[in-house]
Amino acid sequence: MHLGPYAGFIIAAYAVALAVVAGLIGWIIADHRAQMRTLHDLETRGISRRSSTREVA
């Protein structure tokens, strides 16, 4: 693959796209873990929604 005289611009465009997409994925995974951890902590302390039993069923 020969990128010619403007290789820097092409590589920079793909690198930034990769970084932003990776950042989005990382943020969503971290957010999911944080919410699940907080929910688990609250439920461990005996705080649960009234509808949770019905919804699971």
Place this chain on the structure above:
Amino acid sequence: MPLLDLANPSRFLSLVDRVLPWLVVATVAVFAIGLYQALLVAPDDYQQGATVKIMFIHVPNAWLAMFCWVVMSIAALGTLVWRHPLADVAAKAAAPLGAAFTFLCLLTGSLWGRPMWGAYWVWDGRLTSVLVLFIMYLAVLALWRTVEDPSRAACAAAILTLVGAINLPIIKFSVYWWATLHQPASVMRLGAPTIHSSILVPLLIMGLAFMLLFLTLHLAAMRNEILRRRVRTLRLMQAQAGA
């Protein structure tokens, strides 16, 4: 599963848990094919040379920048008109994704513009209207963070989203309405695309890959938002029990 059942957040979460792994696999597979086609198979453009490779990420991000706002606008109608319980969840989850895709559209366009136009930025209709779209995304994100009550924030964000939707036709037709360095539509236009199939096919595959990426991230972000609201509800219950 009937469509109406998806209005139930628990059933929606169950569906997301089942669908998400398949979407991840499909996204990775289509990206692999798209990047192979874009970087190794597609020929250089006879005028732009290898810089045409930037198009394979710039154009899908431009499509998604507008598509995310369309999704948010439909969700805004769902919030204001139909009061669908997942509408504002969908709108809130789409906003940061739309902002990221718009940012990538602007940045990759700038990196493509410098070698082709001789400038990173020009204040023409297309670039300026996309910049306005980016600012609107930031405004919606700021609104969601500023108003603490989710239902009030949802109404305010929905109104702002519908007002901002006026910008979408301006972006689309800006290249026809005003003199611009930006080229007119080459794919989504009346009549056949003006791009040769050797470049069009990789572009469409990359477009599909980014669309799958959006769908995957949007569903995952909606799941997070539902969980966040459950946490909020439990904390309110905890506070009431302690009072």
